[in-house]
Amino acid sequence: MSYSLTPGYRVPALQRGLSPVETTLTKLTAGAGGAALMSALIAPPPMWTIGAVGAAAALLNVAPGPRSVVRWAAVGYRRVRERTAPDRMTAQPGSTRTWTLYARHGTMQDPQGRADWHAAFARALTFAGSQARTSGIQVHATHHASVGATTAHTQTISVHVPRGLAPARVIDILEAEFAALGDLVPLTPEPVPAVIERGAGWIALEDGRYAATARITGWPDETGGDLMPRLLLGQEDDRSLAVLYRPLTPGQSRRSAKWQKAAGEAFVTDQIKQQTLDAASGAAHGALVQGATLVDLDAYLTVWGDSSESVTDARWQAALVADRHRIRLDWLLGQQHRAHVMTSPHGATTRKGAIL
Numbered sequence: 001m002s003y004s005l006t007p008g009y010r011v012p013a014l015q016r017g018l019s020p021v022e023t024t025l026t027k028l029t030a031g032a033g034g035a036a037l038m039s040a041l042i043a044p045p046p047m048w049t050i051g052a053v054g055a056a057a058a059l060l061n062v063a064p065g066p067r068s069v070v071r072w073a074a075v076g077y078r079r080v081r082e083r084t085a086p087d088r089m090t091a092q093p094g095s096t097r098t099w100t101l102y103a104r105h106g107t108m109q110d111p112q113g114r115a116d117w118h119a120a121f122a123r124a125l126t127f128a129g130s131q132a133r134t135s136g137i138q139v140h141a142t143h144h145a146s147v148g149a150t151t152a153h154t155q156t157i158s159v160h161v162p163r164g165l166a167p168a169r170v171i172d173i174l175e176a177e178f179a180a181l182g183d184l185v186p187l188t189p190e191p192v193p194a195v196i197e198r199g200a201g202w203i204a205l206e207d208g209r210y211a212a213t214a215r216i217t218g219w220p221d222e223t224g225g226d227l228m229p230r231l232l233l234g235q236e237d238d239r240s241l242a243v244l245y246r247p248l249t250p251g252q253s254r255r256s257a258k259w260q261k262a263a264g265e266a267f268v269t270d271q272i273k274q275q276t277l278d279a280a281s282g283a284a285h286g287a288l289v290q291g292a293t294l295v296d297l298d299a300y301l302t303v304w305g306d307s308s309e310s311v312t313d314a315r316w317q318a319a320l321v322a323d324r325h326r327i328r329l330d331w332l333l334g335q336q337h338r339a340h341v342m343t344s345p346h347g348a349t350t351r352k353g354a355i356l
Contacts, residue, residue, distance in 0.1 A: 098348070
């Protein structure tokens with residue numbers, strides 16, 4: 001299965017939607033705007049009403065850079081208030097289980113084997129999405145490359161099931177699904193190391209390492225599941241790549257596909273882009289008819305070093321590799337003290353919006 005940035009079977013993070021707070025604010029703004037328009041049919045509303053609704057809409061939608069004004073304000077507040085990742089960031093109620101996963105030798109190098117691996121993983125995500133009326137199950141996969149005389153690779157996979165969804169049953173079934181992908185060994189993750197120093201785009205951890213984390217905000221329209229080898233193989237520094245999957249329920253998947261199609265028809269004037277969205281919508285429709293589900297993705301890349309200079313150089317090299325492969329990175333300024341958690345197994349329990 002290929003991963004795509006076009007609206008369709010996969011909905012990457014990247015078109016990353018709004019955090020719960022922003023979703024609520026957007027609904028309130030839309031409601032206030034609708035009320036103002038309806039009242040205008042009876043009597044002209046005061047000018048301050050229109051100004052207040054317009055100002056709220058601008059704060060939510062005007063984006064100087066990779067995020068809206070509201071998100072920049074939240075990032076600045078967190079930077080001032082927090083020196084390291086707070087415990088509440090990874091303390092959602094529910095059950096979480098982590099394993100190390102080693103795919104069979106040659107799986108990722110063989111295009112057919114890699115496609116079969118991704119198809120099996122997609123079946124597990126479809127099952128996870130079908131287990132509740134509201135989304136909340138999260139599957140988190142990490143890949144770590146440690147460069148020495150040889151390069152050591154470690155993969156982990158974590159599942160978080162929120163409270164109230166019979167977590168033991170769901171996790172046991174998902175464990176059986178993942179066991180078919182390779183060697184699966186239970187793992188208890190090490191505690192997240194605390195941040196002891198922060199710089200411009202990097203952090204120093206208490207274990208002596210320096211880290212810089214980026215969100216992957218775009219990759220070529222279609223990839224054959226080879227994001228990991230492009231970013232991790234053949235590099236001269238330690239790197240970590242993580243993807244957080246949030247499978248949507250069948251009902252949410254259908255509504256999401258419907259609204260994506262409607263938005264594309266209403267707001268896209270470029271005919272070629274319109275045809276591209278139509279093709280993606282058709283693929284999504286066919287997949288949903290056959291029982292698939294939409295999955296929201298968040299992808300992160302962390303580069304490591306033993307000093308601030310080395311991690312800055314590693315970040316520059318990662319940017320060059322990303323540019324060569326048409327991958328876009330957002331280095332999450334002001335959020336490094338939180339972002340490094342997302343490439344650890346503890347990222348499985350984070351709420352959407354933890355990294356803005």
